[in-house]
Amino acid sequence: MNSMVAVITSTVFAATPLIYAALGETVTEKAGMLNLGVEGMMLVGAVTGFAVGIKTGSLTLGLIAAAIAGIAMSLIFAVLTLSLQTNQVATGLALTLFGIGFSAFVGHDYAGMPIPSLPDLHLPGLTDLPVIGPLLFNYDVMVYLCIPLIFAVQWFLTRSHAGLKMRAIGESPSVAHSIGYPVLAVRYYAVMFGGASAGLAGAYLSLAQTPMWVEGMTAGKGWIALALVVFGTWKPLRVVLGALLFGGVTVMQLHAQGFGFSIPSEFLSMLPYVATIVVLVLICRNPKTILLNQPASLGRNFHPTA
Amino acid sequence: MYRLEKRPQPSAVMRVVSPLLAAVAMLVTGFVVFTLLGKDPAQAFYVFFIKPINTSYGFGELLLKASPLILCGLGLALCYRANVWNIGAEGHLTLGAITGGGVALWLGDSTSLFALPLMLLAGALGGAAWGAIPAWLRNRFHTNEILVSLMLVYIAQLLLSYLVHGPWRDPAGYNFPQSKAFGEAELLPMLIQQTRVNGSLVLALVLAGASWFFSEKTFAGFRLQVAGLAPAAAAYAGFSEKRNVWLVMLLSGASAGLAGVCEVAGPIGQLQASISPGYGFAAIIVAWVGRLHPLGVVLGGLLMSLLYLGGEAAQMQLALPSAVTGLFQGVLLFYLLAADIFINYRLRNTATATPPNAAPSSTEAGV
């Protein structure tokens, strides 16, 4: 029983950064923007959150700074692709490469420094309950913040008028422009939301999961988040489900030894990457699934010629 | 007021000028960054960009590091020409090192003349095999090659790590994660005295020439270009998309695989857990800065190699983290992408009126 609880809580723990990053990217992509820079934005968020956390001694300030850093990174992407019309795929790749370099550069002096981890909630009475306590009442604040975020994104995309406008822009920016929507402005916002989420996702790694700064510590999580958006067919709740599944895979890798498997650790570490490929194959096998769900203008630039 | 205006035709001049513009902008940024870090910019500049290649040994290092960048960049350039977004060169390189290095370990202390060619072949095949996976998955299951090729990078690196920690570890190596050193016949011949330049440079230049011929002169090269510029036109003309994907993924896998085996059969001389400081990723920038043109890739490879050397020098002599290399790489690509806007657009001063000679072309469909 206890080991089951441990598996579930560590699954949630492992999934949290993926949820942030993938939800942010879902919103970005719903507006028609494909930002492949998630990995880079996460790294910069991770290093910024860590550095600010150390300097100020406040993890909250660290998280805020990480979100701002993510936004700043995403703005580079937005300015290039939206204002200067550069290719989205190439620019996203550039953002990741830049993020890897920039975070390593900035983080050089912080490598290996200790930082107190984001504290877990402790509600006297509730947290101490057997099973239920650790299962529900013993996470850190970022896990709990996730829940309103998930429902906010879900509501925004499916129920709100602003979300409808954004989806419309992702569907056909030229039509949206012709009926008078500020396509570029909305796309800017969507990209910035993705940036803030990725920044937070990164900070979660360096402030809660690890917690320390290690060069390249995202280890492909940004890319996995991108795959999750496809896996979730651009639907927030499914994306979250996918993130939890992936969290589970990661945890399996940690617990496998405990369950008595004797597989070299490298092969266990491959699991999330192999799982990503398998998941992509499963979901992309039928091109109709993608065609029906993918925002029609995804990755295509739009320039209001006027 | 200036504003951007679409050119009637893409500018051929700007295609060549924009990488230069980007390089200059990167240098200026370097100046600013060095100053902000409290370094004397002129001296830092000298240490970073000039001193590393001041000596013949240093220049040799430039060529040595450029070779894998060029090899990976050539393959990626082919992919990007065909609109295939392979970003897994680092993985292809790693697998090439594994298969090529595996052959070397299997041959042991062989002195056969065929040892090296066999290793190169194995490296190319290994890289190609790794490239075949995203190609097959894309053609068969419509998966996105960006994500698949990247995931395979991690998998290849973990595989290498497993091998040098486990079955291939040198028993006499004090438990270091590395294989036995390769024999003399399994190492690339040196080219220039007093430097570490080896045969991989020749390989890179020959492949650059071949790649130029393929892209500029052959119908197959033309088909790739069409697929990249206008996929619907390629379908209309009957150029098979799947065949293109296979072709570029196998070729780029093979050439990155060669880069990998050249590293382990060259400066490294054995298999170890880490064999590349991210050449495969830097090669993405090389391909881009080189305008996806083989000659450009060669020049881009040299520039990127200089950034690596500069980073090392900065670490030793300026007490800057060597990660400054990655910073410059990213910045360079940003500037390039931004400068590219002038290929299709030009700045026009809106204060001066449009010349009246622009006669209405009666057939311009209702703009």
Add this chain to the structure above:
Amino acid sequence: MTGVISPRLALTDISKRYPGVVANDGISLKVFPGEIHALLGENGAGKSTLMKIVYGVTKPDAGTILWENRYQNINSPAEARRLGIGMVFQHFSLFETLTVAENIALALDRRIKPVLLAEQIRDVSVRYGLPIDPRRLVHSMSVGERQRVEIVRCLLQTPKLLIMDEPTSVLTPQAVLTLFETLRRLSAEGCSILYISHKLDEIRALCDTATVLRGGRVSGRAIPAKESNQSLARMMIGADLPECRLMENTIGEVRIGIQRLSLRTEDPFGTTLKDINLAVHSGEIVGIAGVSGNGQKELLAALSGETIVAQPQSVLIDGHPAGRLNPAQRRHLGLSFVPEERLGRGAVPPMSLSYNALLTGSRRGMLRSGIVRKAIMRAFARNVIDLFKVKCNQEYSAASSLSGGNLQKYIVGRETLLQPRAIIVAQPTWGVDVGASMLIRQALIDLRNRGVAVLVISEELEELFMISDRIAVLAQGRLSQPVLLSDTSVEQIGQWMSGQFDTIESEREENELVPA
């Protein structure tokens, strides 16, 4: 000018330049309340630009707009809608994956509860005879239905001026009549209508007044009812409308055969083809009429080889089963193909015209063991440019730098010079000016006279009636029996276009088609 009623909209000296082209040059016009005002001109005359200026999509470089006697800058479509200006676009401004109600909600500037909105949509659609279901997804609707959505969307804002941009190009002749009724009712209620078209008959039937544009300038004003097609055409193009004539021709063997072609579409928004049968003979032009979105795209892809068909016998090219062949292999059998989409399918936009010759012309001596022979490629391109009077800076010009009409001349020329045994042409003159249209149609007729089998798929009934020997209709993925032009009428074809025809007895066709 009576001076009693003031105009609802008055444009004075509107000018708009784009790089290399003056789209509008000092255009003035007035529209009065309740007036149906035609804006007439051929493709590229500047009509669409002018309307985008009125609707606030585009800003003019010079000139003034007077709306209900007040000078007004219209900076955005939202502002235009606030003023009471509605627009129905030629290429609909609807989002395919959203419902009708969502589409309409998106364009309303005030927020209405979804329930109320659905009610309002039903009200308006009943009142003006435009039946639509607010819950339906747009991609499941026909082109005519989509237009209704656009119109209803405008009407919900009770417009004072409704701009219709080439509204009839997507409608069957019967649907055109219904549309005219709606427009007349609106005008009777005091709504002004700006009706953009290049179709002379329609304008004479519907409009009170007309402003004619040519080359971005006003070239005439008229009361259409008092004009003839000839006099309007002279204002529009400065000459009489040229005509093509089909001479008697001997018909040979079947060159394009389609037998029992059924095709399920991969595209979730596509049309399934159902049991299509047709034979196109050497020396004839067969026209396929129909509103686009009824399987045209799918049929074309199945014929060109961009979609492979399971049964090899479903598509016969010059007697050879070709269903499983790719486009290059079909071209080898003597098939040429001019796609609807010029830039990006028929031609590679940033490539030079000579490389665009290589795109489909590689078999004409341009290769030697896989190596491109550039001299031959360039010579071929120059030949196309000369013979088809393509206006460009030599064969080095990028395809994207050519105007629509010139590029189409180049593509038709290229496909013609490949010496085909059969040619398939989609929308040969869509968006092309009159001069280039005539040249292209004549080229097709010349091919027919030389014994080539020509299959033309077009939305323009007028064009098909001008150049076809026989005509068939594609509706909802089914193809009608082809009929001789002399045996049919615009009315009958129009009726067929809405799907009202019996599927063919495929027996007779089949006997004819099977190669010996």
